[in-house]
Ligand SMILES: O=C[C@H](O)[C@H](O)COP(=O)(O)O
């Protein structure tokens with residue numbers, strides 16, 4: 001499954017293969033850095049992760065929907081109030097569209113405050129006859145094509161911690177400081193170019209909400225919940241040196257928790273059942289997810305459920321499928337059927353990004369909005385046919401007006417060069433993200449309606 005060489009990893013005296021780990025240049029520097037990380041405070045509390053597990057349990061029961069999104073790769077330079085606020089506002093707008101459009105609670109999770117490391121298809125990159133280590137995210141090395149920049153530097157793990165802490169600080173202020181309250185639903189749209197069909201549709205929706213809030217206030221109904229939002233953070237638990245150093249024991253239960261984020265996921269390239277990632281994830285108490293690509297088998301899915309969620313706790317395990325628009329209708333049913341028949345309780349989430357990447361003639365890695373939409377549609381169709389719950393979306397997006405994915409109401413292949421800013425894979429821009437939310441809300445509403453129910 002993983003074409004890269006693996007490095008040895010020691011877990012409780014056992015040597016396990018760990019895929020996609022950087023070849024850190026200086027072991028002493030690595031020890032010093034991980035030692036420092038181990039003494040620093042955790043970034044999130046175990047209680048918060050438990051709360052997310054409860055929310056995801058509702059998703060697994062079919063009572064809620066998850067929206068998980070953010071950059072493909074966060075960067076240290078990208079830790080600015082504008083960039084982070086843009087992503088948060090985009091996610092809040094999408095969540096509002098889904099909640100309002102489909103009348104379903106939406107669990108909001110950022111790909112934020114920790115998404116600094118990337119698995120790569122190839123360990124090296126060659127340009128003009130020069131071969132250097134691949135860029136593996138700001139937590140490991142820098143993107144510039146020089147030997148010095150590409151050298152994996154463990155001190156970057158400390159910068160990852162600092163960047164995550166700064167981001168999380170803003171996330172916490174944003175979600176509880178008043179601005180995330182429903183009264184500001186119109187303001188979230190203000191900073192963006194709203195002159196698009198989705199932007200105009202959102203303005204109408206925000207007007208409706210405003211009217212409803214004023215009506216409730218006139219009736220004397222007030223609620224603190226209208227002034228804050230519950231927001232969680234997640235990232236791929238890729239760099240085991242970092243994750244292990246930030247693992248803490250929960251004083252309440254004696255159980256180990258990753259302290260780097262509320263939810264961590266195992267990527268498609270590191271999900272080997274006998275590998276170090278699955279081993280590490282089996283030892284932490286956080287809610288976790290596993291990405292499943294088109295080659296994942298139903299037996300593997302069952303093995304993850306048995307290994308990673310032996311008590312079959314609802315909300316502990318999410319499967320994020322990323323099959324590609326062309327394969328989801330063939331590949332997903334077998335997985336869902338067998339997992340359901342086995343009685344394993346999981347939440348099913350669709351990542352419509354990673355199976356739909358291609359390289360445009362201009363050499364930009366891109367994705368077609370129509371393929372993304374089609375994979376989401378396939379995801380809903382499969383779950384509807386099987387009577388299971390299409391539990392959420394996992395998307396790569398930014399609040400910026402980038403030109404990285406083609407389609408939606410604007411970007412053409414010839415536009416890709418205009419604002420192609422991602423550090424790794426192409427993201428939806430604000431307009432495309434909103435458009436996706438409106439389309440997904442329509443799909444979500446549909447399967448929730450019983451066969452005999454009248455259309456609204
Ligand atoms: O985000 C996912 C992967 O890290 C990314 O798709 C890998 O990209 P690559 O195939 O260019 O290495």
Ligand SMILES: C=C(OP(=O)(O)O)C(=O)O
Nearest residue numbers: 119267268269291322354
């Ligand atoms: C690497 C990623 O995805 P996948 O593991 O599904 O390829 C990702 O989501 O950043």
